[in-house]
Amino acid sequence: MKFKNSILKIIIGSMFSAILLIVAYIVPWFNWLVFFAFVPFLITIRNSKRLKIYLSSTILTFVYICFVVTLIGSWKHFNLIYLLIVILISIFISEIQILSRKATSYKWIAQPVLWILTILICKILFNQILKFNNIYYYVSMFESLINYSKINFTSHSIYKIIAGTNLVYVLYFIVLIINTGLSEIYNRYKDFKKSIRFYVIALALALFIGLYGGPIKDLHISTPKEHNMNENILLKMSNLIPDKYPHVLSIVVARNDNIVFEKYYNGTTKHTLNALCSITKNFSNALVGTAIQNGYIKDVEQKALDFFPEYQPYVTNPKVKNISIKNLLTMRAGFTFNKISGNDSDIYSSNDWIKYMFSQSFITAPGESYSYLCNNTPVHILSGLVNKKSGMKHSQYPDKYIFSKLGIYKYFWFEDPQGNKHGMGGLYLRTQDMVKFGCLYLNDGIWKNERILPKGWVKKSTMNYTDNINSHGESFGYLFRTSVEANHKTYIAAGYGGQYIFIVPDLKLVVAINSKIDAHRESHRSILEEYIIPSIK
Numbered sequence: 001m002k003f004k005n006s007i008l009k010i011i012i013g014s015m016f017s018a019i020l021l022i023v024a025y026i027v028p029w030f031n032w033l034v035f036f037a038f039v040p041f042l043i044t045i046r047n048s049k050r051l052k053i054y055l056s057s058t059i060l061t062f063v064y065i066c067f068v069v070t071l072i073g074s075w076k077h078f079n080l081i082y083l084l085i086v087i088l089i090s091i092f093i094s095e096i097q098i099l100s101r102k103a104t105s106y107k108w109i110a111q112p113v114l115w116i117l118t119i120l121i122c123k124i125l126f127n128q129i130l131k132f133n134n135i136y137y138y139v140s141m142f143e144s145l146i147n148y149s150k151i152n153f154t155s156h157s158i159y160k161i162i163a164g165t166n167l168v169y170v171l172y173f174i175v176l177i178i179n180t181g182l183s184e185i186y187n188r189y190k191d192f193k194k195s196i197r198f199y200v201i202a203l204a205l206a207l208f209i210g211l212y213g214g215p216i217k218d219l220h221i222s223t224p225k226e227h228n229m230n231e232n233i234l235l236k237m238s239n240l241i242p243d244k245y246p247h248v249l250s251i252v253v254a255r256n257d258n259i260v261f262e263k264y265y266n267g268t269t270k271h272t273l274n275a276l277c278s279i280t281k282n283f284s285n286a287l288v289g290t291a292i293q294n295g296y297i298k299d300v301e302q303k304a305l306d307f308f309p310e311y312q313p314y315v316t317n318p319k320v321k322n323i324s325i326k327n328l329l330t331m332r333a334g335f336t337f338n339k340i341s342g343n344d345s346d347i348y349s350s351n352d353w354i355k356y357m358f359s360q361s362f363i364t365a366p367g368e369s370y371s372y373l374c375n376n377t378p379v380h381i382l383s384g385l386v387n388k389k390s391g392m393k394h395s396q397y398p399d400k401y402i403f404s405k406l407g408i409y410k411y412f413w414f415e416d417p418q419g420n421k422h423g424m425g426g427l428y429l430r431t432q433d434m435v436k437f438g439c440l441y442l443n444d445g446i447w448k449n450e451r452i453l454p455k456g457w458v459k460k461s462t463m464n465y466t467d468n469i470n471s472h473g474e475s476f477g478y479l480f481r482t483s484v485e486a487n488h489k490t491y492i493a494a495g496y497g498g499q500y501i502f503i504v505p506d507l508k509l510v511v512a513i514n515s516k517i518d519a520h521r522e523s524h525r526s527i528l529e530e531y532i533i534p535s536i537k
Contacts, residue, residue: 031215441491488533
């Protein structure tokens with residue numbers, strides 16, 4: 001009976017901790033619960049043997065991972081990788097608890113120290129593994145699944161301060177030390193009244209970190225009617241999508257920086273991270289724009305190779321020295337990479353993508369002619385030169401200068417072996433956050449009264465450097481396309497499968513569409529012209 005009771009306590013403690021984590025995940029105003037979420041779990045496993053600790057850790061991890069999978073509508077993708085994550089996380093949690101027991105006098109601080117060391121060791125191991133050919137993809141995939149579970153436990157104001165810095169590890173430490181400290185205090189006093197003052201102090205600190213200046217929020221939700229849009233046309237569109245456009249996953253429409261329509265299909269939800277495919281290139285545009293705004297890059301006429309003097313000995317064609325940032329932005333670099341022949345995929349077997357690209361041959365001189373097929377892959381150089389000049393790696397630069405500004409914290413972005421974000425593809429975002437990005441360009445690079453992109457950058461990005469690039473008569477700018485949709489000039493970010501961000505400046509309209517990536521399709525662009533624009537009165 002005693003054994004059954006102890007097992008029941010462990011189950012209840014684990015489930016309670018999982019519930020607190022879930023509430024912190026889905027309710028922005030309760031993000032601060034992360035500071036207390038592990039306390040029930042830690043209290044119930046105190047002095048337990050290894051088997052019970054493993055049981056408790058597995059329950060906590062499994063329940064939370066299942067919640068995340070449900071939230072993002074990803075049960076159809078549930079496989080052994082998810083189970084592997086559950087097992088690995090459970091082992092980490094369990095062994096850290098067991099190891100920390102040896103520090104009997106300072107257990108409340110030993111666990112956080114062990115956690116931080118474990119995180120740092122994992123990052124170092126990941127970075128080393130990434131250097132091996134073809135393995136980076138699988139490691140990045142593992143990291144992406146962890147990112148789905150990411151809770152933001154800071155306010156937007158604090159997020160902007162710590163983004164791109166190592167201060168995030170300080171906050172991790174604070175979260176861990178409060179959880180372990182409170183559990184140790186409870187176990188010492190065995191009386192909540194005696195330990196209440198410690199909980200009050202912890203609550204005050206948690207509320208400050210989580211809510212100072214307000215939590216990270218999505219765009220304001222409004223109604224079509226409030227922004228002079230016909231609700232009946234949008235409703236008709238919504239009802240037709242499953243049959244007329246069965247591959248559509250989500251549509252979010254914003255007018256005047258307010259979301260007026262939001263709908264998800266095929267099992268996805270507002271929390272699902274969708275593959276942006278080539279829309280990632282438009283974020284590379286933003287990387288360069290913010291680098292100019294913050295003084296890392298002088299202008300787009302600078303030569304790309306100048307940022308990488310260490311690669312000059314490997315250059316086989318002198319034309320490489322003439323490639324400018326502008327050539328890369330306008331897809332006029334002149335490379336021979338080709339998606340049709342498949343030789344652009346050779347880059348993924350290289351342990352240094354940018355070095356590999358600089359060593360390739362050319363079909364034209366840089367700047368002479370536009371070619372999407374041949375200059376798709378070299379866009380990645382932009383990500384590398386921004387990191388090189390800023391001295392940052394991994395997520396540091398986009399976190400500091402783009403995502404933290406826009407209030408985007410749930411995302412995944414593949415990296416190359418050197419820690420540069422995949423410049424031509426590989427970014428996963430929520431559809432709502434795609435709309436935020438579109439609103440940034442709608443408002444000339446200003447977000448919430450803060451200039452993020454240089455003045456005039458959006459205008460330069462949407463100028464016509466190449467006309468009639470496809471059957472739609474679109475023109476090409478700095479990785480943005482421009483066209484006329486229903487008699488309105490439109491900026492377009494487009495990706496494989498039917499991923500779109502439409503920006504219609506004169507209507508103050510931004511539309512984001514995500515679709516399945518099982519085939520290339522452009523028919524979904526008609527949704528804008530046939531339904532959304534006509535709905536505006």
